[in-house]
Amino acid sequence: MNDILLRVKNLQTWLGDGKHPVRAVDGVDLEIRKGETFALLGESGCGKSMTALSIMRLLPPVGRIVGGDVHLGKTALLELPEYVMREERGGRMAMIFQEPMTSLNPVLTIGRQIGEAVRIHDGTETDSVEQRVVELLRSVGIPDPERRINEYPHQLSGGMKQRVMIAMALAGRPELLIADEPTTALDVTIQAQVLKLLKDLQQQTGMAILLITHDLGVVAEVADRVAVMYAGQIIEVATRERFFGHARHPYSQKLFESLPDAKKRSRRLAVIKGNVPPLDQVFTACRFIDRCHRAFEDCETAPGWTELEPGQGARCYLAAHEDPVTIIEPDEAEHAPVNPATSHQPLLVVDNLKVHFPIHKGLFKRTVGHVKAVDGVSLSIAPGKTLALVGESGCGKTTVGKGILQLVRPTAGTVDFSGDELTRLGGSALRARRSELQIIFQDPVASMNPRMLVGDIVEEGMRAQRIGGSAQQRRARVTELLEQVGLPADAVDRYPHEFSGGQRQRICIARALAVDPKLIICDEPTSALDVSVQAQILNLLKQLQNSRGLAFLFITHNLSVVSYLADEVAVMYLGRIVEQAEVGQLLASPKHPYTQALLSAVPVADPESKRQVIRLEGDMPSPANPPPGCYFHPRCPVAMPRCREAYPELKRLVDGRQVSCFKVEQEQ
Template identity: 60%
Template sequence: MNPLLQIENLETVLYTGSDPIWAVDGLTLHISKGEIFALLGESGCGKSMTARSIMRLLPDAGEIVAGSIKVNGLDILQLSEADMRNVRGKRISMIFQEPMLSLNPVLTVAEQIGEVLQRHFKLNRKMTQTRILAILNQVGIPDAAHRMHEYPFQFSGGMKQRVMIAMALAGEPELLIADEPTTALDVTIQAQVLDLMRELQQRNKMAILLITHDLGVVAETAQRVAVMYAGEIIETAPCADFFQNPAHPYSQQLFASLPGKQKRDQGLAVIDGSVPLLSQSFTGCRFADRCNRAWDLCHQSVPQWYDVTEHHQVRCHLFQGTPEPDIATPVSEAVRNEETAESISLHAAPINTTELLEVTHLKVHFPIHQGLFKRVTGHVMAVDGVSLTVAPGKTLALVGESGCGKTTVGKSILQLIKPTAGHVRYNGLDLVGLERRRLRQVRADLQIIFQDPYSSLNPKLRIIEIIQEGMDALDISGDNQAYYKKSKLPFPREKEIDTLLLQVGLSAEMKWRYPHEFSGGQRQRIAIARALAVKPKLLICDEPTSALDVSVQAQILNLLQSLQRNLGLAYLFITHNISVVEYLADDVAVMYLGRIVERGQMNEVLGHPKHPYTQALLSAVPQIEQQSRRAVIHLKGELPSPAAPPTGCHFHPRCPYVMPVCRQIYPQSSTISATHAVHCYLYPQEPGSLNHDH
């Protein structure tokens, strides 16, 4: 049977500098009708450029210089641009990675879907409106008749992604290309979007090319997998075969980089280095410089394709039949794993029982101003009575969907946002309402690592200036205070900054560079170094690994574990990545709509969740192992607005176990164990207990 999509020896070049970049280099790929095919790999390996080549939507500097792309036998590289417009949206559609950047902000949803319909179908106005309404209902947009006339900014992230899917499906395509369709979404919304794509694929018998770096999403969605590295495919297999027996060393190291509960007593494997520059010419295997099983032949000869099984092929010299030489584990990796194991054993030892941070009844309400005179007409209750504690040298993970108030909690603890009510006690000192001068003295002990390292680093300053700026602002003078105060040198703290950079795994020479000269993982290390420069005792980590590939994420998590061991740091780790929580956290607090609904030790909350929201959150997490997968609990509706939270339990409109009392009064705390508590009427309420979270 002829494949629906047939790509042969595709070469795409970007002319962005003195040397051309071969973003896609000799790629061959076949996708059958009705098949979900996953293209997997790190950022910078050429996945998105492959998708743009198929759509012929390359940047101005891009050009396809060789190969063929056929859809049902039609070579689209031979079509004129006018003919190609009839292919896009009709035969091939694409869901782009960032829906907010892909949707036109000045057109309503109906107008944008209508453009696709007008291009490919001869429909009158009434038929177009009927078709738009049907498509929006098909992708699960609530109250579609009303919302189709709204603008993109009026939709949540998950709803915007559904609108993107609706636009892609409007032309009834044979092939749907989904470029990281769930990267920016919470796990509950991600599960809804993936279920929707599977359902529509089965109903319409269309093929899907799923581009992602999330192994869990691939395991639960795809039928076949191709692994891409440095512009070429290096392994292809049926999904089940790939997850049971990944063949290429790169694929194996990706799996070893994944965090999880079973790896808490060992260091995560790290893929040293980064994806090589695609402007260079390669004489051997492109992964050889980062491979822990490379030998001389790998650097000298380009590997050919070899069969692992009948349908499982790999591009690696290890499978050519020649005995591979004995290769010892690199010393650096052996030492790193040994050190991390020691780190975790020490980290597990109790430091002391005194709470370093104690937050009680914290509220942050933002006023809503309306009218000519900007009168206050209501409040957004972003944080509505949160209580939590963090012990020295321990990690508390704060988890929940986007919009639940996690980041606001972190910023209000640091007094970057002024709390409306409540107390934040650090070592017994209440930071709320503290005099500015006194707060400045304490601030060095409390630092934050922001989610996006690029936007939080000043692009006009070199790294040495960025790190020294914080030290100067908080008067961190090092061991020789008199020297620093009298020094006339432009960078009197240079040696101390060199030590910091080495501590986070960067070379001292990098201090003279600017932020744009670093990769995402390196920028996050710089952000960590800047936070460590003022010698903090508590780090608030706001989604520090959410935008990183699994290999880079492993480096950051190993670093955070090592720093906790060596410096005794405490972490408030804000995230929605449950596998990271399993690996790093001692305690977990689950947040929903400004309140904590469940808290306890990591094994208690993640192993035996009690609150229906926690159960739904964990059930939606994609799992690689078939036996560990739970049935997904589908939540009804969207997260309510914090400006008008539901009465009673905030979760009751979406709860599968809702009772009449849930709609009336917010539940008190129910004690499951000495360390595990939940706010839910499904469990006995403590008579006369105070509600510690509102």
């Protein structure tokens, strides 16, 4: 076929030289046509990124390609010597990596870094390199590119750094762009900008895109065709419409059932039990057999590829069945019991909380200003309830959590917890209350000591608070907690690195529960997790809330998680709450222009969705120098002259919600 740009046939990539190498890519076949977006979907550790690195021939030192063919057009990439491959890499094919900050050199200006790619791949004369760099920056939507070329990566926002990476990739005018999780670390508003940018660039240049992701919403929005990867193999390929309308592989079906949404609030989410099997073995059975809810005798023999129609197929004995029945286990359909501990009396009341960080300058470190990270936040949470705090990165969500816990001392305001004013407590009095307030951090790896055993990590809080009785009683309690969060008893004698991402997050939850808290602050606890692992953690949190009467402050930017877990939602922008309402009310009918833009930007796992994305121009202003008037007015599509003069108060509307907006006030 003349329109096939990339053809990969039986690609095999192994890691390690021992008797049992890790077969990270184990017989992958795929084809990408000119001008199409091909999405590669799957759990962490299934081989998606290693497939891309194999195509680019950028494997780590322990990696080697042991078999297969990779053709870009008529060029056999695996047969090229390295000096010729360098011309292809960054020229006809380019790659955007997942984390832009680690991909950019922090000591070189972005102009110099993009210029290097231009000189190598674009054949541009030295005199016109800067002109080409400015042209590239303008093409990816970076404002004032003439000034930006002299800035360093740390001076740019996350969205802008990702745009710089895209500009660098476009320097060689590639025919194929490989994008490895290009929006995972971005807020939904910035994610919407980057996805639109990739679409626009594709239309202008005709390049093909290999998009690696685990976000079904992103796939539904931009993909033409989808391939699902599991344990080093492609297990399903389909057009976007066929995949979302009628996925054939049981693994794909389970991914859809694991997605949280408001309709599933009263029951547990479907989970894929167990983990991806170790890849240091030769498989004789189906690789998904131990986790499959539809496995039968034939699955003891590895299934071959079943072609269903041109361009669609699956690696499953049941793929050809027109109407596969998805079995939902009884525990997944079980309705959560009503929590008897729920009370309308607030457990936590925060009033006008402010956290300002001084800016020091000069030899004598004079204070010349303040970063107003949190600038007057008020909220309350009742026992057994969940308040979600949402907003873009940098708006102050995490600082609110730390201010409540007194990990960062507030500049002003009050934090009343069970009748005690925490801002007035110190020393032993504050330590005594810490057992009732706990936090689950976003990154479980960074929040655990890698040299401590899991049992000691979970027990540490009990020893510090002098609770739990004797050493034997504490260890028994640790074992009980680990089993409660779904980990085996022998986990106590293992180290954090021996567990998967979802299991490490469970360890952090067990540690938080060890001191019998009443309130847990969850800081993006599922942001780095796959869909199936996220479902396990959400089920666990909901179960613990119902059995223990726990209250949660859930900090996140994942609004599908909010719709499933939260009772109430507060939306933050630049240190202040701009809208707060009951979850169903806010998601169904947002009032504040920022909330409307935030909700419109969330990708939906439905290719038929006709949502209108409200595109916000520019980035969030600096909390060290907020604009006059309403902080949102420079980006607001409905701003009025009055918005530039004064900040609107947070007022309660007739329907009970609170909104800080002159436009909404005017419409009441």
